[in-house]
Amino acid sequence: MLAYMCGEWKSHAAAYxxxxxxxxxxxxxxxxxxxxxxxxxxxxxxxxxAEQLPLLCELLDPMAGVDPSAL
Structure with missing residues (x-):
């Protein structure tokens, strides 16, 4: 993941x-x-x-940009 993020930073450094x-x-x-x-x-x-959905919602972190209402 670190290598991927570094590659993205290299590719998008000028924009961001x-x-x-x-x-x-x-x-x-x-x-x-x-x-x-x-x-x-x-x-x-x-x-x-429907029983699986609450578990999957718990696994998602809203701080990562996931809007629970969009699931």
């Missing part, structure tokens, strides 16, 4: 300037959408069981 801004961009624009897509696929495999 600081490492924290690049990390925020990568989390919100790249990683969180990918995780949400994977979680949706997992729910489909689980038969979209």
């Amino acid at each position: 300037g600081t490492a924290p801004k690049v990390v925020t961009y990568v989390w919100r624009e790249k990683l969180v959408p990918e995780v949400l897509e994977d979680l949706r696929a997992a729910l489909e495999v689980l038969g979209q069981s």
